[in-house]
Amino acid sequence: MRKLLVTGGMGFIGSNFILHMLSRYDDLHITNIDALTYAGNPDNLSDIAHSDAYRFVRADITDAEQVGRIFAENPFDGVVHFAAESHVDRSIVHPEAFVRANVLGTFHLLEAARRYETPKFIHVSTDEVYGTLGDTGYFTEQSPLMPNSPYSASKAGSDLLARSYAQTYGLPVIITRCSNNYGPRQFPEKLIPTIILRALHDEPIPIYGDGTHVRDWLYVMDHCAAIDAALRRGIAGEVYNIGGHHERTNLEVTRMVLQELRKPESLITFVADRLGHDKRYAIDPAKTERELGWRPGKELEQGMKETIMWYVTNRSWWERVRSGAYLEGR
Ligand SMILES: NC(=O)c1ccc[n+]([C@@H]2O[C@H](COP(=O)([O-])OP(=O)(O)OC[C@H]3O[C@@H](n4cnc5c(N)ncnc54)[C@H](O)[C@@H]3O)[C@@H](O)[C@H]2O)c1
Numbered sequence: 001m002r003k004l005l006v007t008g009g010m011g012f013i014g015s016n017f018i019l020h021m022l023s024r025y026d027d028l029h030i031t032n033i034d035a036l037t038y039a040g041n042p043d044n045l046s047d048i049a050h051s052d053a054y055r056f057v058r059a060d061i062t063d064a065e066q067v068g069r070i071f072a073e074n075p076f077d078g079v080v081h082f083a084a085e086s087h088v089d090r091s092i093v094h095p096e097a098f099v100r101a102n103v104l105g106t107f108h109l110l111e112a113a114r115r116y117e118t119p120k121f122i123h124v125s126t127d128e129v130y131g132t133l134g135d136t137g138y139f140t141e142q143s144p145l146m147p148n149s150p151y152s153a154s155k156a157g158s159d160l161l162a163r164s165y166a167q168t169y170g171l172p173v174i175i176t177r178c179s180n181n182y183g184p185r186q187f188p189e190k191l192i193p194t195i196i197l198r199a200l201h202d203e204p205i206p207i208y209g210d211g212t213h214v215r216d217w218l219y220v221m222d223h224c225a226a227i228d229a230a231l232r233r234g235i236a237g238e239v240y241n242i243g244g245h246h247e248r249t250n251l252e253v254t255r256m257v258l259q260e261l262r263k264p265e266s267l268i269t270f271v272a273d274r275l276g277h278d279k280r281y282a283i284d285p286a287k288t289e290r291e292l293g294w295r296p297g298k299e300l301e302q303g304m305k306e307t308i309m310w311y312v313t314n315r316s317w318w319e320r321v322r323s324g325a326y327l328e329g330r
Pocket residue numbers: 007008009010011012013014033034035036037038039040041059060061062081082083084085086087101105124125126127155178179180181182187
């Protein structure tokens with residue numbers, strides 16, 4: 001039985017990853033540690049809460065003792081580290097929480113993995129560590145790290161710390177840097193669920209600046225498959241870019257959702273631009289495709305339809321998020 005530690009598994013990508021892995025492998029046990037911040041939603045994994053192949057431990061990765069105890073109790077075959085403060089807007093208002101969770105929290109995990117000689121450590125980073133691009137060009141794994149927001153700077157800090165543990169201590173760290181994810185179970189403060197849920201309620205949809213900022217969209221299940229491939233075939237010490245080949249402006253993405261839901265474009269409301277807003281992210285995932293034998297399978301139009309359908313079908317999920325009911329008992 002392979003034993004995997006997943007951090008941040010109650011969040012958007014972590015929960016989809018756990019579901020992906022448990023649906024594919026019978027010989028796998030997953031321990032999910034999550035602090036249950038506002039972004040951690042146990043509803044995401046209610047279907048497997050009582051599975052023998054899964055265990056949830058509420059733990060904060062900024063607490064070295066808690067992290068140490070979990071590693072001491074369980075020899076893990078691998079760690080997949082998602083836990084982070086992840087929302088750029090919040091990082092502009094409360095940067096300290098990002099430095100603590102993303103830098104200090106990652107440090108404690110790396111230390112525990114070093115101490116207990118964990119044979120594989122996947123650090124889930126982001127394309128935002130590369131900073132911003134002009135109208136042309138792509139980020140490769142060799143691009144310099146030039147983060148522009150407190151969020152991306154804290155992720156760059158943790159990314160470099162992870163690298164240093166590979167270089168200095170020989171910890172088998174693999175770093176993945178992915179583009180913008182979309183799909184089921186994403187917290188409604190992020191762009192695509194915001195568009196979908198506001199459109200469903202006929203509410204104004206706020207779009208930063210003139211809406212021409214470009215992002216590369218990656219279906220979350222394609223991302224999960226890429227991390228699975230990195231776990232199986234990735235080489236320790238390497239960095240892998242994971243992108244979707246779907247560059248769109250924020251305005252294009254908004255129009256796509258409005259068309260699908262047959263809602264008017266008059267819902268779009270331009271608001272003052274985000275401070276330090278990166279103009280364009282575009283990722284070159286050629287190395288990952290070549291070396292890990294992975295490719296993003298989902299076309300954006302299809303993935304968006306399925307995502308919209310998920311939010312429409314799972315009304316009780318997002319109503320519990322909207323009302324704050326998912327926070328009960330914390
Ligand atoms: N969502 C994206 O588009 C995207 C893109 C690139 C990279 N990433 C990275 O992927 C990872 C997951 O992103 P997400 O969108 O699922 O984030 P999310 O905000 O949905 O989930 C984060 C999870 O981490 C948990 N967490 C936060 N602080 C913690 C702490 N101190 N201790 C333990 N748990 C803690 C939260 O409770 C939550 O469940 C993050 O590291 C993020 O930087 C995300």
